[in-house]
Structure formats: C-alpha cells, structure tokens
Amino acid sequence: MSTTTPASSGGEPDIDETRYIDETPLTRAAGAAADERIIPVETAHAPAVRPQVGPLYVWMMVLATFGVYIAFVAPIAISLALKLQQVEPAHQEYLGYIIGIGAAVAVLSAPIVGILSDRTRLRMGRRRPYLLVGSVVGAIALVIMAAAPSTLVLGIGWAAAQLGWGSALTVLTIIQADKLPEEQRGKVAGLVGFVQMVAPVVGAGIASAFVADDFLMFLVPGAVGVVFTLLFVAVVKDADARTLPAPEGAIGAVLRKYLYSPRQHADFSWNWLARLLFNVGVTFNTTFSIYFITSRVGGTIQDFAPYVAINYTLLYLIAAAFTLVGGALVVWKVKSAR
Template identity: 35%
Template sequence: MALAQLGLFLALATPMFVGFAIKVQDVAPGHEVAALGLVSTAGAIAAFVANPVFGRISDRTTGRFGRRRPWLMAGVSGLALSLLVIALTNSLAVLVAAWFVGQASANAALAAHVATVAEQVPTFQRGRVAGLLGVVQNVAIMGAAYVGRFFNDHPLALFMVPAVVALALMLLFAVVLPDRPLPRRPVSDAEGGGGLRTLLQTFWVSPRQHPDFALVWASRFLIVLGSYLFTTFRLLYLQDQFGMSVTRATAVMATGVLVYTIALMVSAQIAGLLSDRLKRRKVFVFTAAMVFGIGLLLLVEADSVGMFYLAEVVCGLGYGIYMGVDLALVIDVLPRPDDAAKDLGVFNIANAAPQSVAPALGAALIGLSGSDSYTLLLTTAAVACALGALAIIPVKKAG
C-alpha cells in the first residue's frame, strides 16, 4: 500500500512541483507564473471532479477483479500516457489538456487506493498507517525534487521516469491486494433515486447531518490551501527571491525538500504512534497546522539559503504531524462505511479544491505585492493554516 502511494505521488508530484515550473518556461516564456497557474488549475479541477465520481464508481464496481483493483491500474495507466504527451508537447493548450486528463486518471487510482485504507486497516493501526502513507507521499515529493535536479535538461526522462515507477509499484499493489469482488451494489444506491439526484449526492455530504465530517473537511481545505500557496511557487520563489538560475534553484529546492522530508518522516511516525496510543487526533492536527504556519512565516523573513532550509525543517515538522493523524481522523468521522470511497472522494475535494484555488490566488497575490515579493502570498498561507487549526476544535466524534 505504501509503495503504491509512493509511486502514484512521485508521478503526480514531479510535474506539479518541478516539471511544470520548468516546462512553462519553454512553452510560455515571459508568462511563466500565469501559465503555471493555468496548468495547475486545470489539473485541480479534474481532480475535484474525478475523485468523488470514481470513488462512487469504485464502491459499486462488481467485476470479478474486485472493486479497487481495476481503477488502480486504469488510473495509473492513464496518468502515464498523459505524462508522455506532456513531455513531448510544445503547446500550452496541449499541456493544459493533457494534465487535465492526467489528474482525472490519477484520481481514479487515488480514490480506490485511499478506500483500501478504510477497508484493510483496523482502527488501532490507522494512526501508524496514516503516518506511513504521509511519509511516503512526502518522500515522493522529495524524489520529485531530485528527478527535477537530475533531469531538468531532459524533458522526456523528467516526466517518464516517475511514470514508469508509478506503473510498476501500482501493479505490485494490485497483484497482492486482497480485493474481494462485490456481489451486488450497495443498498444505498436505492436511496439515491438515480439520475441527477444521485450525481449531485456524489459531491455532497450534509454538514447538518454530519457536522464533524464538515469541520474536518474545512480544516483540511484550509491547511492544504496554505501548503499549496507555497509549494506551487517554490521553485519560482527561489529564483525570484535569491536570483537563482533554474539549475541552481532546482538544486537548492531538492536539498530543501530533503530536510523537509526528513523532519516530516520523524514527526509523522511519532505523531501517528502517539495518536493511536493516546486515542487522540484533534490536538495533533491543531498543533500541526500552527507549526506549519510558523514555518511559512519564517519563509517571509528568509534572506539566505540557510534560512530557507530552517523554514523547510519547521514546515516539515508541522506537516509531518498533520500527515501522521489526519487520514485516521477522517476515517473516524466517515458518514457511511458502505460508501467509503465516495465519501473519501468528497473529502478529497478538500485536497483538490485548494489546488485549483492556490495557483490563481497565488499568482494574484504575487502580482499585488510585485513579481519579486512573496510576502503577501506566504502571510496568506500562514493565516489559512491558523484558521484550519481553529476549525478542528469543535469536532466531537474524535478525541
């Protein structure tokens, strides 16, 4: 499960955090920030729609290969083909369209993959498993930084090496996954009424009936928004703030992501273990969001590469604590076990929607403060994290 997560997120993170920042400088010279925002927004919209839709379809798949396995492989295959098109194109329009398809495909796989956590992992181990998945997700981001460092002059390798790794590791998971076929569709289908009503219910969980789910959703949205406001523009931040070339900036970013990931690995595993033992989730999420926000504020004052690395360590500690317990908290407050993938897909909108908002919002904030200043961007990101911490306080169903 962890290896599959590693492969999938390596293939997603390499374009998002490195590949597109390099690619747009070739396909849209002079308009890099706007082009990066356009590509990222298109992909995030695809993720927004695809994750709950494919989650519902996966919940109701009755074929002999199981509910999750077909979508794991179809999704990662579609992502790999999209990355091939991205590597070869010189057109911004094709780049946008290919990433839309790639994100839709990846989220078909992601919806099925996250559902296996709810189905395969017992409650008393969810904190540790969530921590492990959080670690490998960020190891994938670190790997993406190093892929960018070593292949920034080789577009085909930059996009296809992660794609091949994702295909291999997801295939391994699909082979060993004990994914029993579903003999018939869930009874909840009869309640949906079919047609437009069922489609709309795919994207909706009533906040009035399930307030804890809504609060956790809001907290995730705000914290992820704060994260993506920085990570989307991390490479351009280094180039603009420190006057670095692409080669130098990718090298510094790779080291920054390395120290970030080391800090995250330690804090995620400790937080997951403590969360399981103490049977508490909320206090860890609150602390994580506040620490991550402090790290973002340190980036505002960063005037050297060393200060940038220190801020990355603080951000890594905060986000590691968050990744160590967040998925366990989400599963604890799921409304309907039979609709695990669909409801997790709805929850994943809190991941996808900030990805669509962050590029456009970030570009606007950078424009307001000047193309060489990221103060307003980073301050807004820190405020979002603080609000995400406050949103978790009223949750009642989890400790």
C-alpha cells in the same frame, strides 16, 4: 488531492456492510482464514468485523501511495515550471492556471470514481480496475506533457494526469476504508501520511536529476508510480465482485449525500479544514518557489533545480516527522477510549 465526506463511497466496507466479510491472502498472512472465499455472516444485522491486515498489505499500501505521489507531485515541484518556461517563457502566471484546472479535475472526478467503483461487478474486484486504469492514464498524460508543444497541450496533459493519478489515490484511500479495522487505522494513516511527505522530496530529486531531458524528467517519476501501483494490484487481491448485490440508490442520490451538516460532523469538518489549509500552504510553497528563487538570485531553473530539491527535503521531512507523531496520537486515543 481530494477529500471525502462521511457519506462518501470511501467509507464503505469491501463487501456488503452487514452480510459479508472479505477474506484475502493478506488476511491469511495475518493469521486469518486458509482459503479465498466470501463467508456469509450468521446475523444479518450484526456489523462486519474486519480482521486485522498483515504487514504485507500495509507495506503494499505504503509503497503504492509513495509511487503515486512521486509520479504526480514531481511535475508540480519542477517539471511543469521548466516545461512552461520552454513553451511560454513570458507568461509564468500560466502555471497557476494549469495547476488550478488540474486540481478542479481531481476534485470533481474523485466522488465519481468512488461511486463507479462501488457499482463495478468484475472478477478482479471493484477497486483494482480503477487503480490499474488510473495509473495507465496518468502515465500517458506524463508523455503528453513531456511532448507538449504549447501551453494548451501542457494543460490538457496535466488535467489528464490529475484524473489518472488522482483516481489512483482515491481508490487507495477507499481500499483503506474497506480493509482496515479501527485499531489499525491510526498506524497505517501515519505511515501513509509519512510517505506522502517523503515522496515529493524523492520526486523533486529525480526530476532535478533529469532537467536536461524533458521525457526523462516526466517519465522516470511516472515509471516509479506505475511500478508500485502494478505491484499493489498484483499482490493485494480484491474479492470477485460479480456475485455482489447491486448497490442501493441512484447515483444522483449518492452525490447529494456529499452535502452534510458541519455541526453534526464536527470531527470530520475540523479534519477536512486542517487538510485543506495544509495543502493550500504546501501548494503555495511548491508551485512558484523555483520561479521565486530564480527571480531573486538570477540564473535558470535548470541551475537551481538541485537547491529546490533541498528546500523540499527540509520542508517535508519536518512535516513527515509530525505526521508520524499524529498517527501515534490517534492510536493512543483509540486505545485509551476503550
């Protein structure tokens, strides 16, 4: 899971910030325009006014996020630990190295994917190609992990899974910044945050049901992710990007914008720190919990997989409830500030 800075590509609107408004079938579902086209705005210096998105867009975003999280959180919960026990039973500490390398790949690739999508000029848009390719790469990576004969191959597969599914999550985050008007961001963020808490529970439950078969243990959660991301790509249209002006600035200059002053952007910095601490805590809890339980109680990972799923259920349902409360508070703050 990665975070972006205020200057990241995720903060850009779907089309040029000052000259265009992107109309899609989803904005029409919310009562907007009657056909797909890009409409020039009369005043070049006026900020783009994003129309509210309809419920179809919101639920497609929620389902896509839900699917991606199921696909690549399930291995952290159970599948990776079980597979590592098969290929390297005497070195459980290798699990930390594998997950750490995968996380580094996700962190390094996220800004690159964002920058490349900003510069993409394809008929199917700027974002959808990366969402599609990311889910395919993630699915192939899960196959590699399921068939891995060694720790090295397992680590390579996990790094590829983080690259693929992490890129898909990055694009979904950017699309939210592209499309959502300010008054809808809190609500959608709350719903997306809620499914991010529920998805690990579902993913762990699916994986625990297939611990007897390596391929099903990895590929069934992956299939859920692929189906929901493909559904998003098919339903949520992205404007034809071939006629868009080229983005300004070299890639190196954009990357340098990731350096920022925490004092000048205090709200963002606190938000980033809170997310970092939360994810560190969740990772510590999920990565080695099944090893901890089996070492204290005795037995095998296969025996205790259902109990790990129950543990995740309690943990994430509590977190999900507070996520919904947080989203509601954001909506209240935005309305009260007007």
